[in-house]
Amino acid sequence: MSRTPQNSATKISSFVLIIIFIGLALSLSALMVALAYFGSGNEVLAGYFLLVGFLGVALSTYVLFQTRRRIMRLKIEIPPVTTTIECRKCGFKSVREFQRGDYIFKEVEPCQKCNDKMLITAIYREVKEKLGP
């Protein structure tokens, strides 16, 4: 479930992509025109084209990143679940990744130290909270 999905939910409309790229191309042209105006000494017009160009580039890249974020958000991430196995006799503890068929209070392989029966005592996932700004 954690792989990148390839269904209709993640497809970005090619129409939207074309519009974004046209916007980006126009903004870049505006920047080039601004440079040309600077060269010819028309600084006021050059300033306006520069403004329009920068705004266009910023807007197109923002929209492009937003569509990318949408894909990333659609991943259903399953955090790793760990299983703790404990020896009731000598207290030896081992932690490993959860395996299908594990359950709390299941008797598993003998203890490496005292050869007594070991028991699954905990199954949980750890969530690392994202810190706010």
Next chain:
Amino acid sequence: MNIFAVISGLQNTVTQEPFGEFSWILNLLFYVVFIIFIFYGQRIQMYVMIREVEGSLYKLKYIKDEGRKTAIETIKEIGKPQVDPTVRVDRFLEYFTISPQSLDPAGVVWKLEHILDVRDVRFKDEVKFMAPAADETQVNNLENTLEAAMALNYIYKVIRHYYLLGKKTLSLYIIMQLQMILPLIMREAEAYASALKAFAYGQPIGDGAGALVAAKLMYGHEKRKIPKDCVVATVPIEGRTAYVIKAEGPGGNVGKIGDGIRTVIEENEGKIATVIMIDAAMKLEGEEIGEVAEGVGAAIGGPGVDQFKIEESLLKYRIPINAVIVKEDIGDAVSPMRKEIFEAVDKAIERIKQVILEKTKEGDKVIIAGVGNTIGIAQ
């Protein structure tokens, strides 16, 4: 001052200087945009909202499809069916339950219980048919997996219904309500999505906090089965005799705790000093996950049948009831158990012992009922 004069003055300063003779085009543009927003502002806002709902709907569709896929894959892997279970799973996802008529409410609980029993038997039969090689524990887990997939399918269909209805009628109020409630629905859908894997693998979930408390208390003591799908163990705690009850694990099962408590009370002819129920409960935003709180009343969720039965039995013999809850949110309740919730179980046991010491005398009999889905938790 006239608003038009202000706007006109503003755009004149901005546009006339650099664009000289073409400034009238920009003037015209300003007015056109202004008028469009006066008359079509709300409609534009509605289209923005429709787009937002559409985005969430795509996400819901993806989650729903993944749920269906996970369910089918798990059935194929565990159940080893002879035929492809896809058609049967699709049919299962469309199952519905009609709640009983409550115009004359007397006796409605028993009617509801009967319908829920029929539903339960039907689901189990269906799962056994789909997965013939699955054992009892796996059948329970598969049933839970399919129920999570069914919930996702239902959420998607309801949201799609209101989205299409809003789009068809262009009703701002339908779309607006949908857009406002969507963050909560998306949280729930995401919770069910993560529950799917937990159910498929048989991992303990947050809702099992109560069951884990009971399991820890009864581990190492003799257990016997009681109706229905429950187990009870007689455990000496602080000089008292505690009847610890939980749903039978480690398969996905909530049992009929109401019947279990009633059986134990009747076995003891009502001579029970107190009943303590432990369950996972919804936390409010800002509260800590795994916070343990204490109160009175029957701490049990679900359709209310078990709560009704418990309250009836307690009332008959005037038995006091205490509750200990472990706080978590909807996402934690159905996804694999978080470390904080696991650690809260020991705190809950301490609170139970404290309640027993404070509310009962030595030699008394008490009932401790761990409520919740016992998936991944044996006894």
